[in-house]
Amino acid sequence: MISTGRPDNPMLFQRCPSCKALWPTRAGFLADPDVRLVGYKAMFSDLPAGVLLFEHRCNGLVTIHAGEFADLYDGPIFTVPQTGGASCPGYCLHVEELRPCPAQCRCAFLREIVHLIHNWPKHAGIDGATVRLAEFS
Numbered sequence: 001m002i003s004t005g006r007p008d009n010p011m012l013f014q015r016c017p018s019c020k021a022l023w024p025t026r027a028g029f030l031a032d033p034d035v036r037l038v039g040y041k042a043m044f045s046d047l048p049a050g051v052l053l054f055e056h057r058c059n060g061l062v063t064i065h066a067g068e069f070a071d072l073y074d075g076p077i078f079t080v081p082q083t084g085g086a087s088c089p090g091y092c093l094h095v096e097e098l099r100p101c102p103a104q105c106r107c108a109f110l111r112e113i114v115h116l117i118h119n120w121p122k123h124a125g126i127d128g129a130t131v132r133l134a135e136f137s
Contacts, residue, residue, distance in 0.1 A: 018060030026068070029054075033122040040066070040114045042092040044083065047110055052117065053095070069113050077109045 012127035013029050017023045034057035043050040048067030054060055063102040071134035082088045082105035092107050098118045 008025055014062055014064060016056045016058060016060040016062055019058040027080060030117060030120045031123045037118045039095040041095050042107060050110060066110050072116055073109050073113050078104045078106050081106045
C-alpha cells in the first residue's frame, strides 16, 4: 500500500499506511531503524514534488515529497538541468539509485538530500519514535 502525505493531524510527521505506525517528528522518522529509504522518484517539472520512498518493517511503503526535506541541504543549487547530457550519470532516471550526482545539475541538490537521508544515523528510542495509532487516539 502506498501513501503520500500526513494523517489528518498536523501534529504528526507521517504514518505507515499498512500497520498505522505513527512518527510525530521528522527526526524520529529518519532515525527509526525500522524505516529505510528504498528509492527516489524524480519529478523533473517540479523538483520538490519528487517522492522519496521509504519501506517500513511491516513492508508498508511510506512516500514523502522531497520538498519536506529541502531544509537539510545547505550547498549550491544549480539552475541548469543536465539530465541526459554528457555529464549526467542518469541516477534520477532510476528510482532505486540513491547515490549523489556529480553533475552540476538543477537536480543535484535533491540527490545530495537522498544521499544524506540514506546514510542517516539510526537509533532506537529517539524523540518521536514510532507509536501505534491506537496509542495516539
